[in-house]
Amino acid sequence: MRFSQVDVFSSEPLLGNPVAVVHDADDVTDEQMAAFARWTNLSETTFLLRPTQPGADYRLRIWTPGGELPFAGHPTLGSAHAWLEAGGVPVTDGVVVQECGAGLVRIRRTERLAFAAPPLTRSGPVDEADLARIAAALRIDRADLLDAAWIDNGPGWVGVLLADAAAVLALEPDFAAFGGLDIGVVGEYADGPAAIEVRAFCPGFGMAEDPVTGSLNAGIGQWLAGGRLPTAYVASQGTALGRRGRVHVERVGAEVWVGGDTRSTITGSVDL
Structure with a gap:
């Protein structure tokens, strides 16, 4: 599978927060996701999958070394960057729609990627x-x-x-x-x-x-x-x-x- 490691929240090399991104991960099991997240030992490791909800461009699963999260911010931006860099084309021009445990999250593409904060639980x-x-x-x-x-x-x-x-x-x-x-x-x-x-x-x-x-x-x-x-x-x-x-x-x-x-x-x- 294609793999990306993206530095997020810094314009300077190696001074942001890295996220590991595994592309086309539909056949990866929960056990493999958890094991890989522990192995990378980054704050988050993500897996890009085919969307299941109408309007979503992709589905994202987000794992820490300790377990899965419904939402996290720097993995959202880093994974959107990796998806776009790999040739992903959003359904709506200028906006990427991510499906994750917290629902659908919009990511706009202007000077930099930005996500719309999901509702507080x-x-x-x-x-x-x-x-x-x-x-x-x-x-x-x-x-x-x-x-x-x-x-x-x-x-x-x-x-x-x-x-x-x-x-x-x-x-x-x-x-x-x-x-x-x-x-x-x-x-x-x-x-x-x-x-x-x-x-x-x-x-x-x-x-x-x-x-x-x-x-x-x-x-x-x-x-x-x-x-x-x-x-x-x-x-x-x-x-x-x-x-x-x-x-x-x-x-x-x-x-x-x-x-x-x-x-x-x-x-x-x-x-x-």
Whole structure:
């Protein structure tokens, strides 16, 4: 099968978040998908299949080393890039429609690929018991959590706001205390090319921290864009891991679009 490894959310080589993409994977079993995802040891590995829903250009299955996800952002952009690069032609010009566990996701093709954030499966305030757990997991005081909300679009995200970007970058979490939580942390920059610094702590995915996270940034945009944050902004992520991810978020009416640069770094074939 054709294979691509795509770097997502960076215009510079090797500074984004890679996703492994297996093309024409209709005959690959669940067991083989899970084994290959563990073997690549990337935050996500995806498999392109024939669509089953009307209007979809392809179907995507998304796996972490720990299991399958209904939706994830950087795999969505990276897989769309790989599908287009392999000669895929969307039914609707300028828009790719991806079928995945979260339903149909639209991906627009302009200066860069961007996906329409799927509806949140869980939203709203976070109760005090969970806030105490989050503070303990992040090794900070409860008072340092300026705001929080459930922003789950599949992976389980809870978002928390800290005083500034420096506070986000200073975090040294206690991963043994997460107890199933997947925590996205946001802090604003006073000035500069990025509005916020984001970190994604997700031991439930089979990793401590994800370098650059589309699903989390989608949830953050639905939570904060047009309110605490401008309607269009750039998020920085991956700084603490030596990456330079840049996520472009834009609210257009009720929709939030999440975009980033994509480039293939490895192409070839894979035999499972």
